[in-house]
Amino acid sequence: MAGPREKWNSRLGFIMATVGSAIGLGNIWRFPTAVGQSGGGVFLFIYLLIILIIGIPLMIGELTIGRRGQSNIVNVFKKIKPTRPWWLIGVLGVVTGLIILSFYSVIAGWSLSYIYKFSSGLFRTAEAAQAEEIFSSFVSHPWLPLFWQMLFIILTAAIVIKGIRRGIEKASTTLMPLMFILLFLLLFRSLTLEGAVTGLWWFLKPDLSAVNLGIILGALGQVFFSLSLGMGAIITYGSYLSRDDNIPESSFIISSLDLGIAVLAGLIIIPAVFAFDLEPGTGPPLIFITLPLVFAAIPAGDLFGALFFLLLSIAALTSAISILEVVVATFKDIFQQTRKKSSVIAAFLVFLLGVPSSLSMGILDDFLLLGFPFLEFVDFLSAIILLPLIGLLTALFLGWVWTPEKSLVEIEQHGVRFKLWKPWSVILKYILPLALAYILISGIAA
Ligand code: TRP
Numbered sequence: 001m002a003g004p005r006e007k008w009n010s011r012l013g014f015i016m017a018t019v020g021s022a023i024g025l026g027n028i029w030r031f032p033t034a035v036g037q038s039g040g041g042v043f044l045f046i047y048l049l050i051i052l053i054i055g056i057p058l059m060i061g062e063l064t065i066g067r068r069g070q071s072n073i074v075n076v077f078k079k080i081k082p083t084r085p086w087w088l089i090g091v092l093g094v095v096t097g098l099i100i101l102s103f104y105s106v107i108a109g110w111s112l113s114y115i116y117k118f119s120s121g122l123f124r125t126a127e128a129a130q131a132e133e134i135f136s137s138f139v140s141h142p143w144l145p146l147f148w149q150m151l152f153i154i155l156t157a158a159i160v161i162k163g164i165r166r167g168i169e170k171a172s173t174t175l176m177p178l179m180f181i182l183l184f185l186l187l188f189r190s191l192t193l194e195g196a197v198t199g200l201w202w203f204l205k206p207d208l209s210a211v212n213l214g215i216i217l218g219a220l221g222q223v224f225f226s227l228s229l230g231m232g233a234i235i236t237y238g239s240y241l242s243r244d245d246n247i248p249e250s251s252f253i254i255s256s257l258d259l260g261i262a263v264l265a266g267l268i269i270i271p272a273v274f275a276f277d278l279e280p281g282t283g284p285p286l287i288f289i290t291l292p293l294v295f296a297a298i299p300a301g302d303l304f305g306a307l308f309f310l311l312l313s314i315a316a317l318t319s320a321i322s323i324l325e326v327v328v329a330t331f332k333d334i335f336q337q338t339r340k341k342s343s344v345i346a347a348f349l350v351f352l353l354g355v356p357s358s359l360s361m362g363i364l365d366d367f368l369l370l371g372f373p374f375l376e377f378v379d380f381l382s383a384i385i386l387l388p389l390i391g392l393l394t395a396l397f398l399g400w401v402w403t404p405e406k407s408l409v410e411i412e413q414h415g416v417r418f419k420l421w422k423p424w425s426v427i428l429k430y431i432l433p434l435a436l437a438y439i440l441i442s443g444i445a446a
Contacts, residue, residue: 005070006164008240013169015253017322018228018237020172022258023179024319025107026226028312029287031262032269034222035203036280038215044263045206046219051255054435055223057427058391059234059251061398061407066238067247068410072330073232076239080402089393093232094330096386098346100231101323102353103378105156108316109148109358110288111309113138118295118305126296135288140362149354152313156320157347160328161340164240168321175314182311183264189304190272199274203266217443221383226258230387230394233322236329244414248424268308284376287312324350384443392436399429 008014035043069076074090117123122134139145159167190196224230238247269287272294273280282290295305324346331342356364360374369377398407404425411418418424 017172020318021228021322027262028265040202041206042210050223062234063238066235067241096231097326101350103357106358108152111312113148114309161343190268193275195275196271199271203270224387225383230391232326246416395432
């Protein structure tokens with residue numbers, strides 16, 4: 001629909017919305033799980049390196065493309081380079097967004113249901129076997145998880161329908177501070193548990209001899225996933241940015257907050273798991289089976305459990321809106337529909353695509369793709385293959401097609417100085433494409 005493009009109301013609003021996009025299941029569920037599975041501090045160390053070398057430079061690039069193009073992720077590429085099919089990056093982004101949100105909403109739905117389960121005292125006296133039973137009978141139920149998934153998608157769509165300022169920005173500026181408060185409360189609870197220190201060391205101390213390709217791949221996928229890179233969410237949020245924002249500075253703030261919150265989530269979960277002699281490497285059920293045992297064992301555990309899952313659900317919601325917004329902004333322009341209609345259609349598609357992920361924990365658990373249940377397969381496909389692939393194409397576009405010289409003009413409007421432009425352009429032109437191509441190829445080959 002024509003008319004001037006919507007804009008963020010304030011810089012704080014933009015930062016909150018983008019931090020809200022970045023902080024999500026990726027930080028609180030996926031990150032501690034990955035740390036647990038790959039043996040502690042070494043993962044954190046590699047993760048940090050990749051954020052600096054790949055994450056922040058790419059975020060600067062994506063925000064700049066978005067602000068320059070002032071349009072949805074298909075059109076931004078057409079506007080900057082009309083003669084070549086680079087806009088296909090945008091199409092790939094929309095498809096990836098639908099895939100990511102489809103399984104994201106399944107897990108976010110579990111999280112919502114756990115708020116309810118804890119509030120109703122279900123875990124009060126749970127022992128290991130029961131916690132496992134509660135989880136597996138829930139996720140293998142034929143329709144209950146679908147109900148919670150749908151509820152989550154409806155909440156997400158209800159915010160996106162209201163638009164940038166009244167929907168996304170308002171929801172993010174209200175929910176993010178609440179999330180920070182919950183996080184610090186839980187952190188205090190976890191670190192004051194007896195025996196927490198062992199876990200603390202295990203999490204923070206890198207054992208560099210443990211580095212291997214699997215860890216590097218995992219950390220790379222995690223950086224893309226956690227910083228919302230590689231599928232147009234950051235490009236889309238950048239397209240609502242005003243000309244005087246300092247993009248490099250914002251990227252640095254957003255990435256640091258995202259990293260900080262992932263570390264805090266690790267500090268909540270891992271020491272608690274160690275304090276109760278539980279196993280940190282259980283994979284995806286870490287949060288849904290292991291952690292509830294911790295809550296069952298501490299005073300007022302029901303309350304802390306419910307608060308933890310409230311935190312997780314809020315974090316997931318502000319991320320999900322950024323994914324849905326990419327799809328909605330594109331549908332709305334391309335099919336010339338209202339925001340409302342586009343949101344409803346996109347939400348419906350996400351739900352349909354999510355059904356096999358949800359059922360893969362129950363009825364469809366025999367159906368494996370490359371040896372993975374459907375849900376883990378789509379998670380792997382998007383984080384380890386699609387996001388880095390789109391990241392690679394975006395880096396090539398920034399480094400060789402649009403060129404860092406031209407992006408610099410866009411970045412440095414209104415007297416903003418970009419002092420690290422030289423290293424940034426070297427990273428975009430050489431380091432990023434080579435590193436991503438190498439990691440992708442060796443990852444696919446492995
Ligand atoms: N970053 C979010 C998280 O950590 C998820 C997310 C939101 C995302 N937007 C994205 C992931 C775009 C990949 C691409 O949970």
